[in-house]
Amino acid sequence: MRRNHARRTAPPAPAALRCGGDADRLARRILVEAAPVLSGDKPAMLIALRDCGRVPATRRSDRFFCRHREKLVAALGLRARVLRRTPRGCLALFFDPARLAARLAEPEVARFLSDRGYPAGADAALDRLEAAFAAGAESCPHEVGVFLGYPVRDVAGFIERPGEALSVRRALWRVFAPAGESLRLMARIRAARERAMAVLAFESDALDACAKLRRLPPLPA
Secondary structure (H helix, E strand, C coil): CCEECCCCCCCCCCCCEECCCCHHHHHHHHHHHHHHHHCCCCCEEEEEEECCCCCCHHHCCCCCCCCCHHHHHHHHCCEEEEEEEECCEEEEEEECHHHHHHHHHCHHHHHHHHHCCCCCCHHHHHHHHHHHHHCCCCCCCCCHHHHCCCCHHHHHHHHHCHHHEECCCCCCCCECCCCHHHHHHHHHHHHHHHHHHHHHHCCCCHHHHHHHHHHCCCCCC
């Protein structure tokens, strides 16, 4: 693998999902993205939502991104939190509370976040992350990567020494040596998404597919 000496650029923003009020269409798209969280390979995933149904006037809170919110998070068995809202839509974090808390409590992760001003505890860290997103309309706080389950080595490398990134074909994030852990995690993420697409191919109702996927055994190591 070659080293990439290009100047640092932010990872591409996730493509915004549109549902136009259609809960099934939105659930299908979110289920594929959330599959690695449901399989236990990631604690959280970040997704951009746009024109996601009309939110009732009585429910226009910062944490309510769509009229289908409760239905979707119940089917997925995850929590959702809006990290940024703009006139065009919002950026939402879907996460497994227990797994995210365990991830943030890992000594290496806790030290990394503490060095960047994050308090201990998942709820307090999420508050700080939301504030970091709100601080810039377009900027992305790169430490979000550890919330998403990326190896600390890769997140820190992207922040501190971007010129040392490896050139990895079809990488899901910027990778730094040694790359073994990152490549294995990417393979599992792709396998989880492929399994979700296979389940959806045989289910006419995406919300039912969410429940079925949650009942499946973990992917083999």
